[in-house]
Amino acid sequence: MDTREKILGTATRLFSTQGFANTSLSQVAKEAQVSKALIFWHFENKEKLFRTALQRTLEPYFINVVDDLEGLSEVDQIKRLIDQYYAFVSENLYSVKFVVSLLLRDEKHPDDLIGHVNELHRVYRNLLADILDSGRQKGVFRAKMDPRMDAALIMTALHGILVQGFMGDAAPESSEPLLQHLKASLVDTLIR
Amino acid sequence: MDTREKILGTATRLFSTQGFANTSLSQVAKEAQVSKALIFWHFENKEKLFRTALQRTLEPYFINVVDDLEGLSEVDQIKRLIDQYYAFVSENLYSVKFVVSLLLRDEKHPDDLIGHVNELHRVYRNLLADILDSGRQKGVFRAKMDPRMDAALIMTALHGILVQGFMGDAAPESSEPLLQHLKASLVDTLIR
Protein backbone atom coordinates (compact mmCIF):
# COMPACT_ATOMS: atom_id res chain seq x y z
CA MET A 1 0.00 0.00 0.00
CA ASP A 2 0.99 3.56 -0.67
CA THR A 3 2.73 5.21 2.27
CA ARG A 4 0.52 8.25 2.19
CA GLU A 5 -2.48 5.94 2.26
CA LYS A 6 -1.06 4.05 5.21
CA ILE A 7 -0.63 7.27 7.17
CA LEU A 8 -4.05 8.55 6.22
CA GLY A 9 -5.78 5.30 7.06
CA THR A 10 -4.12 5.07 10.44
CA ALA A 11 -4.82 8.71 11.20
CA THR A 12 -8.47 8.35 10.23
CA ARG A 13 -8.88 5.39 12.52
CA LEU A 14 -7.09 7.00 15.45
CA PHE A 15 -8.72 10.41 15.10
CA SER A 16 -12.15 8.86 14.86
CA THR A 17 -11.72 6.71 17.94
CA GLN A 18 -9.62 9.02 20.12
CA GLY A 19 -10.30 12.49 18.84
CA PHE A 20 -7.91 15.12 17.58
CA ALA A 21 -6.25 16.29 20.78
CA ASN A 22 -5.84 12.78 22.14
CA THR A 23 -4.03 11.48 19.10
CA SER A 24 -0.36 12.36 18.77
CA LEU A 25 1.55 12.24 15.53
CA SER A 26 4.04 9.98 17.28
CA GLN A 27 1.28 7.45 17.75
CA VAL A 28 0.16 7.78 14.14
CA ALA A 29 3.75 7.33 12.99
CA LYS A 30 4.27 4.29 15.18
CA GLU A 31 1.06 2.53 14.19
CA ALA A 32 1.52 3.36 10.55
CA GLN A 33 5.11 2.16 10.86
CA VAL A 34 6.67 5.27 9.39
CA SER A 35 8.80 8.02 10.85
CA LYS A 36 7.15 11.07 12.32
CA ALA A 37 8.87 13.40 9.90
CA LEU A 38 7.33 11.57 6.98
CA ILE A 39 3.92 12.66 8.12
CA PHE A 40 5.03 16.26 7.70
CA TRP A 41 6.34 15.52 4.25
CA HIS A 42 2.97 14.20 3.06
CA PHE A 43 0.76 16.49 5.13
CA GLU A 44 1.97 19.93 6.04
CA ASN A 45 0.95 19.74 9.69
CA LYS A 46 -1.37 17.97 12.10
CA GLU A 47 -4.30 20.18 11.17
CA LYS A 48 -4.00 19.37 7.45
CA LEU A 49 -3.74 15.67 8.20
CA PHE A 50 -6.87 15.92 10.28
CA ARG A 51 -8.84 17.74 7.60
CA THR A 52 -7.84 15.18 5.01
CA ALA A 53 -8.81 12.33 7.32
CA LEU A 54 -12.15 13.99 8.03
CA GLN A 55 -12.86 14.41 4.35
CA ARG A 56 -12.15 10.72 3.90
CA THR A 57 -14.49 9.97 6.73
CA LEU A 58 -17.30 11.97 5.22
CA GLU A 59 -17.01 10.52 1.73
CA PRO A 60 -19.43 7.61 2.18
CA TYR A 61 -22.01 10.09 3.48
CA PHE A 62 -22.95 10.88 -0.07
CA ILE A 63 -25.12 7.89 -0.61
CA ASN A 64 -27.47 7.56 -3.48
CA VAL A 65 -30.55 6.53 -1.70
CA VAL A 66 -33.19 7.45 -4.22
CA ASP A 67 -32.46 4.79 -6.81
CA ASP A 68 -33.61 2.06 -4.48
CA LEU A 69 -37.08 3.50 -4.13
CA GLU A 70 -38.44 3.16 -7.66
CA GLY A 71 -41.53 1.08 -8.04
CA LEU A 72 -42.25 0.89 -4.33
CA SER A 73 -45.42 2.08 -2.68
CA GLU A 74 -45.20 5.15 -0.45
CA VAL A 75 -45.37 3.02 2.67
CA ASP A 76 -42.58 0.77 1.47
CA GLN A 77 -40.50 3.75 0.36
CA ILE A 78 -40.63 5.17 3.88
CA LYS A 79 -39.76 1.85 5.40
CA ARG A 80 -36.94 1.39 2.93
CA LEU A 81 -35.50 4.81 3.80
CA ILE A 82 -35.64 3.97 7.49
CA ASP A 83 -33.84 0.71 6.85
CA GLN A 84 -31.23 2.43 4.72
CA TYR A 85 -30.55 5.05 7.34
CA TYR A 86 -30.15 2.36 9.95
CA ALA A 87 -27.93 0.24 7.73
CA PHE A 88 -25.73 3.19 6.91
CA VAL A 89 -25.26 4.09 10.55
CA SER A 90 -24.50 0.51 11.47
CA GLU A 91 -21.93 0.16 8.73
CA ASN A 92 -20.26 3.47 9.49
CA LEU A 93 -20.60 3.52 13.25
CA TYR A 94 -17.03 4.63 13.90
CA SER A 95 -17.12 7.57 11.57
CA VAL A 96 -20.62 8.51 12.68
CA LYS A 97 -19.38 8.54 16.24
CA PHE A 98 -16.49 10.65 15.07
CA VAL A 99 -18.69 13.23 13.40
CA VAL A 100 -21.10 13.43 16.32
CA SER A 101 -18.26 13.82 18.77
CA LEU A 102 -16.94 16.67 16.64
CA LEU A 103 -20.33 18.32 16.78
CA LEU A 104 -20.23 18.03 20.55
CA ARG A 105 -16.85 19.66 21.03
CA ASP A 106 -16.09 23.29 21.27
CA GLU A 107 -13.12 22.49 19.09
CA LYS A 108 -13.08 24.54 15.98
CA HIS A 109 -15.52 22.80 13.69
CA PRO A 110 -13.50 22.00 10.62
CA ASP A 111 -14.81 24.15 7.85
CA ASP A 112 -18.42 23.43 7.14
CA LEU A 113 -18.88 20.20 9.06
CA ILE A 114 -22.08 21.37 10.66
CA GLY A 115 -23.40 22.71 7.39
CA HIS A 116 -22.55 19.43 5.72
CA VAL A 117 -24.38 17.36 8.32
CA ASN A 118 -27.35 19.68 8.42
CA GLU A 119 -27.59 19.51 4.64
CA LEU A 120 -27.63 15.72 4.73
CA HIS A 121 -30.30 15.82 7.40
CA ARG A 122 -32.35 18.32 5.44
CA VAL A 123 -32.21 16.32 2.21
CA TYR A 124 -33.24 13.16 3.97
CA ARG A 125 -36.09 14.80 5.84
CA ASN A 126 -37.39 16.52 2.73
CA LEU A 127 -37.34 13.24 0.85
CA LEU A 128 -39.39 11.64 3.61
CA ALA A 129 -41.78 14.57 3.65
CA ASP A 130 -42.27 14.41 -0.11
CA ILE A 131 -43.09 10.72 0.01
CA LEU A 132 -45.46 11.25 2.91
CA ASP A 133 -47.18 14.06 1.07
CA SER A 134 -47.46 12.01 -2.09
CA GLY A 135 -49.03 9.19 -0.10
CA ARG A 136 -51.36 11.60 1.60
CA GLN A 137 -52.63 12.95 -1.72
CA LYS A 138 -53.21 9.42 -2.96
CA GLY A 139 -55.25 8.74 0.14
CA VAL A 140 -52.82 6.17 1.48
CA PHE A 141 -52.09 8.25 4.55
CA ARG A 142 -54.43 10.15 6.80
CA ALA A 143 -55.57 13.42 5.27
CA LYS A 144 -54.94 15.53 8.33
CA MET A 145 -51.33 14.54 8.81
CA ASP A 146 -48.48 17.03 8.58
CA PRO A 147 -45.86 15.56 6.23
CA ARG A 148 -43.04 17.83 7.35
CA MET A 149 -43.62 17.25 11.03
CA ASP A 150 -44.04 13.53 10.60
CA ALA A 151 -40.88 13.40 8.54
CA ALA A 152 -39.07 15.28 11.30
CA LEU A 153 -40.43 12.84 13.85
CA ILE A 154 -39.13 9.88 11.90
CA MET A 155 -35.73 11.54 11.64
CA THR A 156 -35.78 12.16 15.36
CA ALA A 157 -36.53 8.55 16.14
CA LEU A 158 -33.72 7.45 13.84
CA HIS A 159 -31.30 9.76 15.59
CA GLY A 160 -32.51 8.28 18.83
CA ILE A 161 -31.53 4.81 17.69
CA LEU A 162 -28.14 6.32 16.98
CA VAL A 163 -27.79 7.43 20.60
CA GLN A 164 -28.89 4.04 21.84
CA GLY A 165 -26.12 2.60 19.70
CA PHE A 166 -23.61 4.84 21.47
CA MET A 167 -24.72 3.98 24.95
CA GLY A 168 -25.25 0.30 25.25
CA ASP A 169 -22.80 -2.05 23.70
CA ALA A 170 -25.97 -3.99 24.30
CA ALA A 171 -27.22 -2.11 21.28
CA PRO A 172 -26.69 -4.61 18.46
CA GLU A 173 -29.12 -7.08 19.93
CA SER A 174 -31.74 -4.65 21.18
CA SER A 175 -31.95 -2.05 18.43
CA GLU A 176 -33.06 -4.36 15.65
CA PRO A 177 -36.51 -5.11 17.13
CA LEU A 178 -36.71 -1.47 18.15
CA LEU A 179 -36.28 -0.54 14.52
CA GLN A 180 -39.10 -2.89 13.55
CA HIS A 181 -41.33 -1.38 16.20
CA LEU A 182 -40.41 2.09 15.04
CA LYS A 183 -41.43 1.32 11.49
CA ALA A 184 -44.65 -0.27 12.62
CA SER A 185 -45.61 2.51 15.00
CA LEU A 186 -44.55 5.54 13.03
CA VAL A 187 -45.53 4.44 9.57
CA ASP A 188 -48.54 2.23 10.09
CA THR A 189 -50.26 4.75 12.33
CA LEU A 190 -50.09 7.20 9.46
CA ILE A 191 -52.08 4.88 7.25
CA ARG A 192 -55.67 5.86 7.01
CA MET B 1 -15.56 30.93 48.14
CA ASP B 2 -13.46 27.97 49.19
CA THR B 3 -10.36 27.54 47.07
CA ARG B 4 -10.98 23.88 46.43
CA GLU B 5 -14.47 24.80 45.28
CA LYS B 6 -13.10 27.46 42.98
CA ILE B 7 -10.72 24.98 41.35
CA LEU B 8 -13.40 22.31 41.07
CA GLY B 9 -15.96 24.67 39.59
CA THR B 10 -13.52 25.99 37.02
CA ALA B 11 -12.34 22.49 36.14
CA THR B 12 -15.89 21.22 35.75
CA ARG B 13 -16.72 24.04 33.39
CA LEU B 14 -13.57 23.66 31.32
CA PHE B 15 -13.62 19.87 31.13
CA SER B 16 -17.24 19.85 30.10
CA THR B 17 -16.77 22.39 27.34
CA GLN B 18 -13.31 21.44 26.10
CA GLY B 19 -12.85 17.84 27.09
CA PHE B 20 -10.16 16.25 29.19
CA ALA B 21 -7.16 16.29 26.86
CA ASN B 22 -7.85 19.80 25.63
CA THR B 23 -7.91 21.31 29.09
CA SER B 24 -4.54 21.96 30.73
CA LEU B 25 -4.06 22.43 34.43
CA SER B 26 -2.33 25.70 33.62
CA GLN B 27 -5.57 26.94 32.15
CA VAL B 28 -7.57 25.72 35.12
CA ALA B 29 -5.12 27.44 37.47
CA LYS B 30 -5.23 30.68 35.54
CA GLU B 31 -9.01 30.86 35.28
CA ALA B 32 -9.48 29.83 38.91
CA GLN B 33 -6.85 32.41 39.84
CA VAL B 34 -4.70 30.04 41.85
CA SER B 35 -1.25 28.59 41.31
CA LYS B 36 -0.91 25.39 39.41
CA ALA B 37 0.75 23.62 42.32
CA LEU B 38 -2.27 24.27 44.48
CA ILE B 39 -4.33 22.04 42.22
CA PHE B 40 -2.01 19.19 43.07
CA TRP B 41 -2.32 19.92 46.76
CA HIS B 42 -6.12 19.59 46.66
CA PHE B 43 -6.34 16.91 43.97
CA GLU B 44 -3.59 14.38 43.65
CA ASN B 45 -3.30 14.61 39.88
CA LYS B 46 -5.21 15.58 36.75
CA GLU B 47 -7.06 12.29 36.63
CA LYS B 48 -8.39 12.67 40.18
CA LEU B 49 -9.47 16.22 39.48
CA PHE B 50 -11.30 14.99 36.43
CA ARG B 51 -13.11 12.23 38.28
CA THR B 52 -14.23 14.63 40.97
CA ALA B 53 -15.43 17.13 38.39
CA LEU B 54 -17.31 14.39 36.55
CA GLN B 55 -19.03 13.29 39.73
CA ARG B 56 -20.10 16.87 40.27
CA THR B 57 -21.38 16.97 36.71
CA LEU B 58 -23.48 13.87 37.22
CA GLU B 59 -25.05 14.96 40.50
CA PRO B 60 -28.12 16.68 39.03
CA TYR B 61 -28.81 13.51 37.06
CA PHE B 62 -30.53 12.06 40.09
CA ILE B 63 -33.79 13.83 39.66
CA ASN B 64 -36.87 12.95 41.57
CA VAL B 65 -39.32 12.70 38.80
CA VAL B 66 -41.99 10.57 40.37
CA ASP B 67 -43.40 13.08 42.85
CA ASP B 68 -44.73 15.24 40.06
CA LEU B 69 -46.91 12.49 38.69
CA GLU B 70 -49.39 11.94 41.50
CA GLY B 71 -53.00 12.47 40.64
CA LEU B 72 -52.41 12.61 36.91
CA SER B 73 -54.04 10.32 34.39
CA GLU B 74 -51.80 7.82 32.63
CA VAL B 75 -51.81 9.88 29.48
CA ASP B 76 -50.81 13.01 31.35
CA GLN B 77 -48.16 11.13 33.31
CA ILE B 78 -46.50 10.07 30.09
CA LYS B 79 -46.68 13.56 28.68
CA ARG B 80 -45.31 14.98 31.92
CA LEU B 81 -42.36 12.59 31.84
CA ILE B 82 -41.61 13.55 28.26
CA ASP B 83 -41.69 17.23 29.22
CA GLN B 84 -39.46 16.63 32.22
CA TYR B 85 -36.90 14.76 30.19
CA TYR B 86 -36.84 17.56 27.67
CA ALA B 87 -36.60 20.24 30.33
CA PHE B 88 -33.77 18.44 32.07
CA VAL B 89 -31.78 18.10 28.88
CA SER B 90 -32.36 21.74 28.01
CA GLU B 91 -31.24 22.94 31.42
CA ASN B 92 -28.17 20.71 31.51
CA LEU B 93 -27.18 20.80 27.88
CA TYR B 94 -23.50 21.39 28.53
CA SER B 95 -23.07 18.51 30.92
CA VAL B 96 -25.25 16.27 28.78
CA LYS B 97 -23.02 17.03 25.83
CA PHE B 98 -20.05 16.26 28.03
CA VAL B 99 -21.39 12.89 29.10
CA VAL B 100 -22.36 11.89 25.59
CA SER B 101 -18.98 12.89 24.23
CA LEU B 102 -17.37 10.73 26.90
CA LEU B 103 -19.53 7.82 25.82
CA LEU B 104 -18.34 8.34 22.26
CA ARG B 105 -14.65 8.07 23.07
CA ASP B 106 -12.55 4.98 23.34
CA GLU B 107 -10.99 6.69 26.33
CA LYS B 108 -11.18 4.68 29.45
CA HIS B 109 -14.72 5.41 30.58
CA PRO B 110 -14.33 6.88 34.03
CA ASP B 111 -15.41 4.20 36.43
CA ASP B 112 -19.03 3.30 35.86
CA LEU B 113 -20.11 6.16 33.64
CA ILE B 114 -21.78 3.87 31.16
CA GLY B 115 -23.42 1.88 33.93
CA HIS B 116 -24.63 5.08 35.48
CA VAL B 117 -26.17 6.36 32.29
CA ASN B 118 -27.66 3.00 31.41
CA GLU B 119 -29.19 2.77 34.85
CA LEU B 120 -30.81 6.17 34.44
CA HIS B 121 -32.11 5.15 31.05
CA ARG B 122 -33.43 1.86 32.42
CA VAL B 123 -35.25 3.49 35.34
CA TYR B 124 -36.87 6.02 33.09
CA ARG B 125 -37.93 3.47 30.50
CA ASN B 126 -39.35 1.11 33.14
CA LEU B 127 -41.31 3.96 34.65
CA LEU B 128 -42.78 4.74 31.25
CA ALA B 129 -43.54 1.07 30.66
CA ASP B 130 -45.28 0.73 34.02
CA ILE B 131 -47.48 3.72 33.33
CA LEU B 132 -48.29 2.45 29.85
CA ASP B 133 -49.16 -0.97 31.24
CA SER B 134 -51.32 0.54 33.94
CA GLY B 135 -53.18 2.57 31.35
CA ARG B 136 -53.56 -0.47 29.16
CA GLN B 137 -55.15 -2.47 31.95
CA LYS B 138 -57.56 0.36 32.66
CA GLY B 139 -58.54 0.35 29.02
CA VAL B 140 -57.14 3.79 28.36
CA PHE B 141 -54.59 2.46 25.88
CA ARG B 142 -55.03 -0.08 23.14
CA ALA B 143 -55.09 -3.62 24.46
CA LYS B 144 -52.66 -5.05 21.94
CA MET B 145 -49.86 -2.55 22.62
CA ASP B 146 -46.49 -3.62 23.99
CA PRO B 147 -45.69 -1.36 26.95
CA ARG B 148 -41.97 -2.11 27.00
CA MET B 149 -41.49 -1.57 23.29
CA ASP B 150 -43.57 1.58 23.28
CA ALA B 151 -41.64 2.89 26.26
CA ALA B 152 -38.42 2.17 24.40
CA LEU B 153 -39.75 3.99 21.37
CA ILE B 154 -40.56 7.07 23.42
CA MET B 155 -37.07 7.00 24.93
CA THR B 156 -35.63 6.70 21.46
CA ALA B 157 -37.54 9.71 20.21
CA LEU B 158 -36.39 11.71 23.23
CA HIS B 159 -32.79 10.78 22.56
CA GLY B 160 -33.35 11.86 19.00
CA ILE B 161 -34.38 15.31 20.15
CA LEU B 162 -31.12 15.34 22.05
CA VAL B 163 -29.16 14.78 18.84
CA GLN B 164 -31.12 17.46 17.06
CA GLY B 165 -30.14 19.75 19.92
CA PHE B 166 -26.49 18.97 19.24
CA MET B 167 -26.66 19.54 15.53
CA GLY B 168 -28.57 22.62 14.78
CA ASP B 169 -28.00 25.68 16.85
CA ALA B 170 -31.30 26.17 15.10
CA ALA B 171 -32.58 23.71 17.65
CA PRO B 172 -34.16 25.99 20.27
CA GLU B 173 -36.75 27.30 17.88
CA SER B 174 -37.48 24.08 16.03
CA SER B 175 -37.43 21.42 18.73
CA GLU B 176 -40.28 22.80 20.81
CA PRO B 177 -42.99 22.13 18.21
CA LEU B 178 -41.29 18.84 17.46
CA LEU B 179 -41.72 17.90 21.09
CA GLN B 180 -45.41 18.72 20.88
CA HIS B 181 -45.78 16.63 17.77
CA LEU B 182 -43.91 13.81 19.42
CA LYS B 183 -46.28 13.79 22.35
CA ALA B 184 -49.30 13.94 20.11
CA SER B 185 -48.11 11.21 17.77
CA LEU B 186 -46.61 8.78 20.21
CA VAL B 187 -49.05 9.09 23.04
CA ASP B 188 -52.33 9.84 21.38
CA THR B 189 -51.97 7.01 18.90
CA LEU B 190 -51.75 4.64 21.83
CA ILE B 191 -55.14 5.72 23.05
CA ARG B 192 -57.85 3.29 22.13
Place this chain on the structure above:
DNA sequence: GTCTATAGCCCGATAGAC
Protein backbone atom coordinates in the same frame (compact mmCIF):
# COMPACT_ATOMS: atom_id res chain seq x y z
C1' DG C 1 -2.60 26.23 52.31
C1' DT C 2 -0.40 28.89 49.09
C1' DC C 3 3.31 30.28 46.50
C1' DT C 4 7.67 30.20 42.96
C1' DA C 5 10.84 27.55 40.58
C1' DT C 6 12.01 23.86 38.04
C1' DA C 7 12.53 18.95 36.73
C1' DG C 8 11.41 15.79 33.16
C1' DC C 9 8.61 14.33 29.51
C1' DC C 10 6.31 14.39 25.12
C1' DC C 11 4.61 17.17 21.64
C1' DG C 12 4.61 19.43 16.88
C1' DA C 13 7.69 20.84 13.72
C1' DT C 14 12.40 21.47 11.26
C1' DA C 15 17.15 20.39 9.41
C1' DG C 16 19.70 17.76 6.77
C1' DA C 17 21.82 13.17 5.26
C1' DC C 18 20.76 9.53 2.05
Place this chain on the structure above:
DNA sequence: GTCTATCGGGCTATAGAC
Protein backbone atom coordinates in the same frame (compact mmCIF):
# COMPACT_ATOMS: atom_id res chain seq x y z
C1' DG D 1 10.51 9.88 -0.27
C1' DT D 2 12.34 8.28 3.81
C1' DC D 3 15.14 8.55 7.55
C1' DT D 4 17.64 10.23 12.28
C1' DA D 5 18.49 13.85 15.21
C1' DT D 6 17.12 17.70 17.48
C1' DC D 7 14.87 22.21 18.70
C1' DG D 8 11.60 25.06 21.35
C1' DG D 9 7.73 24.87 24.04
C1' DG D 10 3.82 23.31 26.85
C1' DC D 11 2.55 19.86 29.71
C1' DT D 12 2.10 17.18 34.42
C1' DA D 13 4.07 16.81 38.55
C1' DT D 14 7.48 17.77 42.42
C1' DA D 15 10.54 20.46 45.72
C1' DG D 16 10.82 23.56 48.98
C1' DA D 17 10.19 28.36 50.97
C1' DC D 18 6.74 30.87 53.58
